[in-house]
Amino acid sequence: MFSKTCEYAIRAVIFIAQQTREGGRVSIKDVARGINSPEHFIAKILQELSRKGLVQSAKGPTGGFYLDHASLQQSLADFVRAIDGDRVFSGCGLGLKQCSESHPCPIHHQFKSIRNQLMVMLESTQIGGFTRELEAKMAFLKQ
Amino acid sequence: MFSKTCEYAIRAVIFIAQQTREGGRVSIKDVARGINSPEHFIAKILQELSRKGLVQSAKGPTGGFYLDHASLQQSLADFVRAIDGDRVFSGCGLGLKQCSESHPCPIHHQFKSIRNQLMVMLESTQIGGFTRELEAKMAFLKQ
């Protein structure tokens, strides 16, 4: 569904949101540990998200990653788009070069419906909204 | 969503179903042309599906691929499972090693709902059911 990169990205950002809910920063090392991902790999990913302004970072001691007010309110869809592009939201389920109403593949209508529901779900969920569940250990970011 | 291999596979099998609706066989060359896929690649894929009994084939002149009564009734889900395994149907949306009700990722509930709808859709659609739309040029297997 999503690329591994994208899965790590979302887990990482949710983790950062939780860890920094009352200010502070969190280091790459801690993120990697917190979501059980390869450290250098998640570093690259966060670097990219940082360039795109979807996460904030600071160098040096006391540095690390955090989310500003705007980032906390970004939807999951924004992060998916930043990493995987919009093929998830608009790509053809059977791999036609382009999904089209007027030149549809055989499963277009059914597929589109599900794809849209996925999109609505991702658009309406903001990255900062999972803190409570994580605190209550009703949701997890690693095995 | 699906691997390229799986996308080609489904398009190929739908094509075979259509082309052989009144008996006959269809060659790899024709399949490749019909769905606009690399010829040798789709050959490999059909070989695999043939081994698993999801499509039928015959060598030699008058040979080619076709679908027996049972294969025509297989669901899209059966083909997806044969190629991509069941990660589509039961994998965690955020890449946790295993999707679990008791150790869920933050988007488990929402994701599961969509994943299930996808599954129901794929389970309830049989590969042989697209002939009419294709004939009427209301659906297409290539650009």
Added chain:
DNA sequence: AAAATAAAAGAGTTTTTTGTCTTTTATTGC
């Protein structure tokens, strides 16, 4: 200013996926 810290950047490597080419095997029609 120097040392320590932590992200940024860049240059790999490995693995998986996707795609190609060649040879072999089976079947048919003559």
Added chain:
DNA sequence: GCAATAAAAGACAAAAAACTCTTTTATTTT
């Protein structure tokens, strides 16, 4: 039996995705 046809099989090759390692840059603390 022989030539032609078409899939099966196997070995490669290219591209993309996933992952690693090393060096640089910015910041803070002492």
